[in-house]
Amino acid sequence: MSDHKTYQLSTLKPAILITTLFISTSTLAAELNYQDQTKLHDIATDVSATRIGSDIQTLVDFGTRHTLSETKSNTRGIGAARRWIKAEFEKISQQCGGCLEVIEVKNTISGEKRIPNPVEVVNIIAIQRGTDQPNRMVMMSGDIDSRVSDVMDFTSDAPGANDNASGVAGVIESARVLSKYKFNGSIVYAALSGEEQGLFGGKILADYAQKQGWQVHGVLNNDMIGNITGINGVTDNTTARIFSEGTRVIETKEQAHKRRFTGGEVDSASRNLARYIDTIADRYIPNLDTLLVYRLDRFGRGGHHRPFNDMGYAAVRVMETNENYNHQHQDLRTEDGIVYGDTIDGVDFDYTAKLTALNAVSLASMAWAPAPPNNVEISGAVQPSTTLKWQKNNDKTTTGYRLYWRYTSEPQWQFSRYVGDVSEATLKNVVIDNYYFGVAAVNKDGIESPVVFPGDVGAFEQTLK
Structure with a gap:
């Protein structure tokens, strides 16, 4: 690496095009130097x-729902609910x-275990x-549909207040608030159908996104965000869970082989979206601590982010910490x-x-920030220092990049350095064996993209299969 020049950060000038940078790190207790954003508050x-x-x-x-x-009534059934949301x-x-x-993004589903006859699933x-x-x-995203104990019972009252009117209400409210601003990237507000019958609304929208060529850099699925008292007897309004899968389900054998020797099992795009x-x-967000749950979803269960994960997109589930199963998928009744x-x-507004x-x-933050950098690569085996390379964003938003690293046993990024454009x-003297690394793109206001872990495992942009 002796052929590279060394630059001091304090001497960089905007008029000079610099594509390679050495950073001396005499201490690892690096200050992240984040710029607080009043508009986000x-x-x-x-x-x-x-x-x-x-x-x-x-x-x-x-x-x-x-x-x-019912789809024809103006007062009852999923058809009326969809029309009101629209x-x-x-x-x-x-x-x-x-x-x-x-x-409306929709498709007719039939011949399925929970949808045996043709039904139009409308998002x-x-x-x-x-x-x-x-x-x-x-x-x-949030789910429109509701259910009772029998998943095929479509006539009984199924209020679905928390599961998942809370999520849909959150989507609508986010649209009200964010529509007052203009962003560099696009925001999609999605009220999905068919979740309880087999995640069909998510499948339909994920397929639509792929056919439209959308560059989907994050899906935040909200499924039950209103309950604070769990069946475990805990009442807690200060925590929430973020579920995220590890390696992509579409990972190839070649990618898995490389990951075995370079790491990345806990640094998929979905994991770094969760971080x-x-x-x-x-x-x-005052008085809110989010718990990073390293699992696709709750144990053995599913949600509408999964269809996006299935296609390789970064997607997570945001939800309450303490569930009350007496209030989920239940006929309205009192027993014992x-x-x-x-x-x-049962919903805390x-x-x-x-x-x-x-x-x-x-x-x-993500829509104002630049896109996550592409083609992030790393080198440094049997060397005293670690080098990261990436493809610079071709946009008006990106003004520079920030390197992140952490000990491999730590869940969150610990150290960072802004390295400029x-x-x-x-x-220098940060040994590749001892840390995980990543790169984020930064705009002029200091708002950053999610961190991108090197290689296919961490890429937000990739060939989806």
Whole structure:
């Protein structure tokens, strides 16, 4: 590496094109030097628990939102719920001068165990296009449909207040708040159908995104964000969980072989998306600690982020920490003094607003930030220093890059260095064997993309199969 020149950060000048940089790190206790963003604080405080509560009540009042339920009525069934959601998105769009493109993304499903006869599964989608990179997407989703004990019972009342009117209300509220701003990248607000019958709405939208060529850099699926008292007897409104899978399910044998020797099992794009959201919580959401759960979803269970993971996109599930199973997938009844059913009295609107704010701020930060860098590579085997290389973003947003590293046993990034508008940098005397590394893109205001771990395992952009 002796052929590279060494530059001091303090001597870099904007007029000089520098593509390679050495960084001397005499101490690892590096200050992250993050620039606090007033506008992200403003977004967090703008989220209204009152509006969210009103939206949850409206959804509950449709009686049932089962995927196979009534579609013609204006007051009952999933058809009425879908039309109301679409009208809300259109109302928001009118208030922001037509900033939302409101569409239905749908398909007819039949011959499935839980959908034996043809049923049109309809997603209501609102797209807030970015000013500079309209094809770069971050997404927030929630599920419209509800159910009772028998998954095929589409006539009984199924309020679905927490599961998942809370998530849909959060999506609508995020659209209200974020539509007041303009972003570099696009934000997608998705109300999905068919979740309880087999994650069909997510499959339909993921397939649509791929066919449209969307550059999906993050899906935040919100499924049950309103309950604070668990069946374990714990009442807690200060924590939430973020579920994220490790290595991609579409990983090839060649990629798996390389990962075995270079690491990355806990640094997929989904994992680093989860870390990003966790950091947002620490900085911008008071009294909220998010728990990084290293699992695709709850043990043996599923959610609507999975179809996006199945196609290789970075996607996570955001939800409450303590679930009450007496209020999930239950007929409305009382047995042995225990009240069963997912009714609105089991939803804490302030807590739902807190998790909605977490989503809104995370979406805004990613949409304002540059795209995560592509083609991140690393070298440094049997050397005293570690070198990272990447492809510089070809956009108006990126002004520089920041290197991150942490001990391999640590869940969050510990150390960082801003390296400027370069495509290669070396951390002197930081041995590659002892740490995990990554690169984030930075804009002029200091807002950063998620960190990208080197190689295919950490890439946000890749060939999806």
